[in-house]
Amino acid sequence: xxxxxxxxxxxxxxxxxxxxxxxxxxxxxxxxxxxxxxxxxxxxxxxxxxxxxxxxxxxxxxxxxxxxxxxxxxxxxxxxxxxxxxxxxxxxxxxxxxxxxxxxxxxxxxxxxxxxxxxxxxxxxxxxxxxxxxxxxxxxxxxxxxxxxxxxxxxxxxxxxxxxxxxxxxxxxxxxxxxxxxxxxxxxxxxxxxxxxxxxxxxxxxxxxxxxxxxxxxxxxxxxxxxxxxxxxxxxxxxxxxxxxxxxxxxx
Amino acid sequence: xxxxxxxxxxxxxxxxxxxxxxxxxxxxxxxxxxxxxxxxxxxxxxxxxxxxxxxxxxxxxxxxxxxxxxxxxxxxxxxxxxxxxxxxxxxxxxxxxxxxxxxxxxxxxxxxxxxxxxxxxxxxxxxxxxxxxxxxxxxxxxxxxxxxxxxxxxxxxxxxxxxxxxxxxxxxxxxxxxxxxxxxxxxxxxxxxxxxxxxxxxxxxxxxxxxxxxxxxxxxxxxxxxxxxxxxxxxxxxxxxxxxxxxxxxxxxxxxxxxxxxxxxxxxxxxxxxxxxxxxxxxxxxxxxxxxxxxxxxxxxxxxxxxxxxxxxxxxxxxxxxxxxxxxxxxxxxx
Numbered sequence: 001x002x003x004x005x006x007x008x009x010x011x012x013x014x015x016x017x018x019x020x021x022x023x024x025x026x027x028x029x030x031x032x033x034x035x036x037x038x039x040x041x042x043x044x045x046x047x048x049x050x051x052x053x054x055x056x057x058x059x060x061x062x063x064x065x066x067x068x069x070x071x072x073x074x075x076x077x078x079x080x081x082x083x084x085x086x087x088x089x090x091x092x093x094x095x096x097x098x099x100x101x102x103x104x105x106x107x108x109x110x111x112x113x114x115x116x117x118x119x120x121x122x123x124x125x126x127x128x129x130x131x132x133x134x135x136x137x138x139x140x141x142x143x144x145x146x147x148x149x150x151x152x153x154x155x156x157x158x159x160x161x162x163x164x165x166x167x168x169x170x171x172x173x174x175x176x177x178x179x180x181x182x183x184x185x186x187x188x189x190x191x192x193x194x195x196x197x198x199x200x201x202x203x204x205x206x207x208x209x210x211x212x213x214x215x216x217x218x219x220x221x222x223x224x225x226x227x228x229x230x231x232x233x234x235x236x237x238x239x240x241x242x243x244x245x246x247x248x249x250x251x252x
Numbered sequence: 253x254x255x256x257x258x259x260x261x262x263x264x265x266x267x268x269x270x271x272x273x274x275x276x277x278x279x280x281x282x283x284x285x286x287x288x289x290x291x292x293x294x295x296x297x298x299x300x301x302x303x304x305x306x307x308x309x310x311x312x313x314x315x316x317x318x319x320x321x322x323x324x325x326x327x328x329x330x331x332x333x334x335x336x337x338x339x340x341x342x343x344x345x346x347x348x349x350x351x352x353x354x355x356x357x358x359x360x361x362x363x364x365x366x367x368x369x370x371x372x373x374x375x376x377x378x379x380x381x382x383x384x385x386x387x388x389x390x391x392x393x394x395x396x397x398x399x400x401x402x403x404x405x406x407x408x409x410x411x412x413x414x415x416x417x418x419x420x421x422x423x424x425x426x427x428x429x430x431x432x433x434x435x436x437x438x439x440x441x442x443x444x445x446x447x448x449x450x451x452x453x454x455x456x457x458x459x460x461x462x463x464x465x466x467x468x469x470x471x472x473x474x475x476x477x478x479x480x481x482x483x484x485x486x487x488x489x490x491x492x493x494x495x496x497x498x499x500x501x502x503x504x505x506x507x508x509x510x511x512x513x514x515x516x517x518x519x520x521x522x523x524x525x526x527x528x529x530x531x532x533x534x535x536x537x538x539x540x541x542x543x544x545x546x547x548x549x550x551x552x553x554x555x556x557x558x559x560x561x562x563x564x565x566x567x568x569x570x571x572x573x574x575x576x577x578x579x580x581x582x583x584x585x586x587x
Contacts, residue, residue, distance in 0.1 A: 073480040104479055
C-alpha cells in the first residue's frame with residue numbers, strides 16, 4: 001500500500017532550482033533513507049513532502065489524496081514531521097511537550113498527557129524517567145528523542161524525520177534507527193534524512209540520493225551507494241579494509 | 253496536583269483578587285462615601301452624591317482598569333508566546349504609538365473641546381489606522397517581518413507625535429499632551445468604556461482562540477504547521493494574534509494613554525506558575541493584568557502626594573524593579 005508519493009516535484013527560490021523533478025514512493029512498512037551532500041535539497045524536499053510548502057510543479061499524494069486538498073488538521077493526523085533543528089525547547093515538562101503530539105486529535109493538556117499513545121511514545125524512546133524534567137534541561141540527544149516521541153504520540157501512518165540522529169551518540173543513534181525499523185514493522189512508512197551512510201545502508205529498505213536538488217539515484221542501499229557515486233556526489237573515495245572494525249574507510 | 257488543577261487554582265485566586273479589588277475600588281476613593289447608602293440609592297434610582305460618585309466616576313474607572321489591565325496582560329502573554337520572546341510587549345506592534353498619535357492630534361486640533369468622546373475616538377482611529385498599516389505591511393510575512401513592521405510603525409508614530417508636540421502653539425496644550433501620554437484612568441466615563449469595549453471583546457476573543465497554536469509554536473513554526481495549525485494568511489494564527497492584539501491594545505490606549513510594563517511584567521511573573529505552557533498563561537495574564545492595574549489605580553487615588561500620580565508612571569516604577577530583580581536572579585542562577 002502506497003502511503004506517500006511525490007512525482008516530479010520541483011521548487012524554485014528566486015532563480016535557483018532548490019528541488020528539481022524529485023520523485024519518491026513510500027509504501028507501508030518501509031524505511032526510506034534520504035541521503036546526499038549538504039545543500040542537496042533534502043530538507044526542502046522533506047518540507048514539500050510534509051505539506052509545509054507547495055511545490056511549483058509536480059504532484060504529492062498522501063494516502064491517495066492530493067496534498068493541497070488535504071485540510072491541515074487531517075494532514076496532521078496522517079503525517080508527523082520532525083524538523084532538522086527544533087531550536088531550544090521551553091522549560092515545559094517533557095511529558096507536556098510530547099503530549100502536544102495529540103493536538104491534531106483534539107486532545108490537549110492533562111487529557112492528552114494521560115493518553116496511552118504518549119506513555120507508549122515516552123516508553124519506546126526511553127524518556128519515561130525524564131518525563132517530569134523541564135525540556136530545556138535535556139541534552140541534545142535527549143531533545144532528539146523527545147522530538148521523535150512527540151511525533152510518535154500523534155500515531156500517524158507516515159513519519160518524516162529530518163536528520164534525527166545528527167546529535168546522537170552511536171548508541172542512541174543505533175537505538176533510534178532500531179525504533180524506526182520497529183515502527184515500520186508495525187505498518188508505518190518512514191522517510192528519514194541521514195548523513196551516516198553506514199546506518200542508512202543497514203537500516204533503510206531503500207535509499208534516495210539527492211544532489212543539486214535532483215534525485216540522482218534510488219533503490220536498495222547496495223545499488224545506490226557504490227564507489228563511483230561516492231566520488232562524484234560526496235567527493236570522497238572508498239578504501240576497502242579487511243579485518244577492520246569497519247569494512248571500509250572514506251578518504252579525501 | 254495536576255497541571256490543569258494548578259492553573260484553575262491560580263485563576264481562582266486571581267479572580268478572587270480582581271473581585272475584591274473591584275469592590276474596594278468602588279468603596280474607597282478621594283471622597284468618603286458610605287457605600288451601603290450609595291448602593292441603596294443606586295438601586296432605588298435616587299441621584300444622591302454618593303450614588304453619582306460611584307456610578308458615574310468610580311464604576312467606569314474600575315471597569316476600565318479591569319479591561320485595560322487585562323488586555324495589556326493578555327496581549328503581552330500572547331505576543332511573548334507567538335514571538336517566543338519573553339521580552340515582547342504590546343507596544344512592539346506600533347499600534348499603541350498609533351493610538352497615542354491619534355489622541356495627540358485631537359489635542360493639537362482642539363477637537364477635544366467638541367466632545368468628551370473626541371479624544372478616545374481620535375485614539376481609536378489612530379490605533380485602527382496603525383493596525384491596518386501593520387496588517388498590510390506584514391501580509392504573509394513571518395515573525396521577523398512583524399517585528400520590523402512594528403518597530404517601523406512605532407518609530408514613525410513616535411516621530412509624528414514628537415512633531416505635533418513640537419508644533420503645538422500653547423504650552424498648556426503641550427502639558428496636557430505630555431500628561432495624557434503618561435497614561436491615566438482619571439475622569440473616565442462610560443463613554444470611554446463603550447468606546448473601548450468592542451475592540452477589547454473582539455481582540456480578546458481572537459487572542460484566546462490562538463492558545464493551542466501557541467503551545468504548538470513552542471516547538472517551532474514547522475512543528476506547529478505540521479500539527480495542523482495554519483500560521484499565515486487570512487484566518488491564520490498570525491492574523492488572529494496581530495489583529496486581536498492591535499484591536500484590543502489600540503482601544504485601550506485610546507482611552508487610557510500609554511500604560512507600560514503591565515504587558516511585560518505580568519506574563520513574566522505568572523509564567524512559572526503555569527508550567528511555562530503558553531495557553532495556560534492567557535487567562536491568568538488577563539486576570540493578573542486587571543489585578544495589577546486595579547491595585548495601581550487604587551494606589552494612585554489613595555496616596556496623596558500633591559498632584560495625582562499618573563498610572564503609567566506608577567506601573568513603570570513598579571515594573572522596572574521587577575526586571576532588575578529578575579536580572580539579579582538570572583545572574584545568580586548562571587554563576
